Each structure stands twice: as C-alpha cells, then as structure tokens.
Amino acid sequence: MTLTSEQEGRPAPGRSFPVADAWLPAFDAVPRSLFLPDLLWAHDMATGTSRSLDRTTDERGWLAAAAADIPIVTQWDDGGHQGAEPGTVPTSSASQPSLVASMLDDLQAEPGMRVLEQGTGTGWNAALLSHRLGDANVTTVEIDPQVSAQARAALRTAGYRPTVICADGASGYPPGAPYDRIIVTYGLRRIPEAWIEQTRPGGLILAPFGTHYSNADALVRLTVHSDGTASGPFLQPVEFMKMRSQRLTWPQNPADGGTLAESTTTATLPAHDKFAPFPLAAGLRLRDVVHAIQPHEDGARTLWLYSLTVPAWAAATFRDGEDEHHVRQHGGRRLWDDFEQALTWWHQAGEPGADRLGLTVNPDGWQAWLDDPAQRI
Structure with missing residues (x-):
C-alpha cells in the first residue's frame, strides 16, 4: 500500500484521518x-x-x-x-470515518471484484464501494426495513445504485454469489456458514468478531479455502453493534443446586478496558463465558463470571494492596478455575493482543490460534 500524506503524519486538507x-x-x-x-x-x-x-x-x-x-x-x-x-x-x-477507511483498505478489493456488504446502515460504505468498484459489483444487505429503505433512497439521491437487499444477512445473498470479498459492519459471535459457501476460494471475509466474554470485537480477515474452511489473522481491536440474531442474552444466576466453593487467589486482575488485550484472548480461550466488573465504594472490584451453557457463576473480589483475594464459585462449571488457567496461559504466551491471534472457521464452528493456525488456543 502506498501511504498518503495523512498516513505519513501530515493531515490532508479537510480530512483528519488517513485514506489509502x-x-x-x-x-x-x-x-x-x-x-x-x-x-x-x-x-x-x-x-x-x-x-x-x-x-x-x-x-x-x-x-x-x-x-x-x-x-x-x-x-x-x-x-x-x-x-x-x-x-x-x-x-x-x-461508523467512525477513519475506521471505515481502514476497513476498506484491509478488504484488499480491486476493480472488477464482486463485494457483498453485510449491514447497509446509512448506505455510505456501499456508496464508497460502488464509486470504486461499480454499482454492478456491489450488493449490500440490511435486516431492518426502515434502515434499508432510507439507505436505498440516499444512495439513489447520491447517484449510486448497488443491489440493496432487505433480509437477514446470515443467509448471505445467493443470487449474487460467488463473491470475491465480504465486508461486515456489525459484530459477530459466529461466522455464518453461508458466507463461506458464497465466497470464492481465495476470497476474503472481513468482519468484527469476538466472544460474549465482552462486548468488544476484533477485526478478522479470513481467507476462504476450497475445502469449505476459512482462516486468517485478527488485525485490530474494534467494537460494533452486534448482529441481531447473535446478541447476548444474559444467563440467570443459579440460586439452587450445586455447592458453593470458597477459596483465595494470588492472581492479579488484568485490565478489562474496552480494547485491553486480555478480554479478547480470554473469551477465545474460555468459551461460553460472560464477565462483568462490579466496582465497590471502598475501591475494591469484583470480577463476575457467568456460564452461558450451564448454571454456574464465579466471583473474585480484588483489593489493592492485598496479596490474596476472595473467590466464590457455584454451579456445574468451576469458572474461576477455568479463568485462572486462561490467565496463566495468557501470561506464559507473552500476553498476546489481537495482532498475534487468529481464527479458523469450519462447518463445525471456529477455532482460535496463536501466531499460527497450527498453534490452537
């Protein structure tokens, strides 16, 4: 990629973000x-x-x-x-314009390629794609009828006529397949199999992906293979509104059944800020766990963990200056034990962020990896 003056640190007139x-x-x-x-x-x-x-x-x-x-x-x-x-x-x-620009660059689309956009939104991204690739090469799908209608009208007013479809994007859009590129503008917790089926071998899927451990995502670029799988690296942390059919449903706290186990830990709670590296890695390692941080008036913080598959929860309360912290676990999965194993793995791996992690998707689901697809998490 050739750097523009903005990417070299000299803002271009009228624009505060880099564009390839x-x-x-x-x-x-x-x-x-x-x-x-x-x-x-x-x-x-x-x-x-x-x-x-x-x-x-x-x-x-x-x-x-x-x-x-x-x-x-x-x-x-x-x-x-x-x-x-x-x-x-x-x-x-x-979306934030600088992120729109970086995602379009990460898409690696070239004139003549066919692109499926998942999540039309306002229609601006579809217009940018149409301007460079041509209306006939751009299909955009939006689930919300009102949003889709408004985007179609705005696109026509601006002089662009890509194919605008109002439908659930999980099914892709078979009439326009195969696609060379799929770009997704909402957060995912699963990659629909239909997207891989509708992308030609060697084509790319660029999507915000994460787990329910947190609301954050990371942009992943998957290369589709002829065997029906797709694999590729995470590029950068991001956060998008989630695909409607994949939104988090918080589990009910199990009140009965099982035994409450109490213990202490000497672990240090890693940063859980929006784009901190640990939450992405933790979610990829733990699977089917959601967390919450509860602040206390005395400055203490409790990390709550909830299972999304079985009735189970764990809570660990951390106070600055103390070497040991109180832990409680309850239900059919020992969530704190799983968390400590994930934390130990993360430290031993050098505390990797998104730039060292990747994802492989097959018909059975997904598998995360560290540095190389052979090094499964």
Whole structure:
C-alpha cells in the first residue's frame, strides 16, 4: 500500500484521518453527510455518551458532526425509540470515518471484484464501494426495513445504485454469489456458514468478531479455502453493534443446586478496558463465558463470571494492596478455575493482543490460534 500524506503524519486538507491512495477518489466524491438523517446522535467515544443534533435547528453543529471522525448513532432500540433524547441501545449507526477507511483498505478489493456488504446502515460504505468498484459489483444487505429503505433512497439521491437487499444477512445473498470479498459492519459471535459457501476460494471475509466474554470485537480477515474452511489473522481491536440474531442474552444466576466453593487467589486482575488485550484472548480461550466488573465504594472490584451453557457463576473480589483475594464459585462449571488457567496461559504466551491471534472457521464452528493456525488456543 502506498501511504498518503495523512498516513505519513501530515493531515490532508479537510480530512483528519488517513485514506489509502486507491480509496481517495471515493472519499473525495462521497461525503458522509449525504447519508445522514436530519436527527442524529453524535457519539463521544471518551465518555460513551451521545448527544442529539437536529439539522433543522442546528445546521452548523450537524455539519460539524457529520464531518468529524466520530461514530454517529442513527437508530435506537431497533427503531422503537422516539424523540431527540438518546434511547437505550444504539442499533444502527454511521461508523467512525477513519475506521471505515481502514476497513476498506484491509478488504484488499480491486476493480472488477464482486463485494457483498453485510449491514447497509446509512448506505455510505456501499456508496464508497460502488464509486470504486461499480454499482454492478456491489450488493449490500440490511435486516431492518426502515434502515434499508432510507439507505436505498440516499444512495439513489447520491447517484449510486448497488443491489440493496432487505433480509437477514446470515443467509448471505445467493443470487449474487460467488463473491470475491465480504465486508461486515456489525459484530459477530459466529461466522455464518453461508458466507463461506458464497465466497470464492481465495476470497476474503472481513468482519468484527469476538466472544460474549465482552462486548468488544476484533477485526478478522479470513481467507476462504476450497475445502469449505476459512482462516486468517485478527488485525485490530474494534467494537460494533452486534448482529441481531447473535446478541447476548444474559444467563440467570443459579440460586439452587450445586455447592458453593470458597477459596483465595494470588492472581492479579488484568485490565478489562474496552480494547485491553486480555478480554479478547480470554473469551477465545474460555468459551461460553460472560464477565462483568462490579466496582465497590471502598475501591475494591469484583470480577463476575457467568456460564452461558450451564448454571454456574464465579466471583473474585480484588483489593489493592492485598496479596490474596476472595473467590466464590457455584454451579456445574468451576469458572474461576477455568479463568485462572486462561490467565496463566495468557501470561506464559507473552500476553498476546489481537495482532498475534487468529481464527479458523469450519462447518463445525471456529477455532482460535496463536501466531499460527497450527498453534490452537
């Protein structure tokens, strides 16, 4: 890849994020503002909060948000939310432009290739793809009828006519297959088999993937093989809204049955921030576990672990300055024992982050690996 002046540290006029040379004409020709609704919510990544902006009453603020390198929420609560105040759960958005640019570069798409986009959203990404690859080579799928209709209208107004399909993306879109590339704009906990079947051997699937251990994802680039499998490295930590059919359902805390086991640990709790390296590795190693961190008024923190497959939980409370920490476990899986094994493995492996991890997908599911597909986690 040839670096632009932005990637070399010199921001290009009017843009604060790097864009690969091959995608510069598309970004210059297709502003994000063409695809945003009059009422939007600018998301502050530092605070995790969103504030509403209405173009009809604050056009200057609206335009500034549209041009900024920030995510913008365009739908709350699967469309059930009304009013200007933020809703409960963001369910559609325009992604941060710098991430859009880096993902398109990571896709390694070339003119003449056929691309399936999963998650149309506002339609901006589909327009960028259409500008470079041509309308006939771009298919985009969106599950939400209102979001899909709005995107189709915005695309036509902007002069682009890719194939826009309103459907559940888990089935792919067989009429347009085989695809050279699939790009996914929502977080996954499983890679649908249909996507591998609809990608030609040697083609790529670029998707945010993670586990239910945390809400964070990491971008993975899978190469599809002729034997029906796909494999490739994680590229960078990210966080996306999740595929609707793969959202987390929190387990019920088992109150009865089993024995409560208490013990102590000398382990140190690793960072669990959004893009910290341990949660991704822990989820890939532990499987079917979700965590929560409970802060206490005295400064202590309790790590809660819940099984997604059997009634079981564990809790370990950490206090700064103490060498031993109280642990409780209950139910049909000794979650703390599994957690300590994963933590020991992570330390011994050199505390790997996303850049040392990878994923192999086959009809039976997925398998994570460290540094090489042969070194399974």
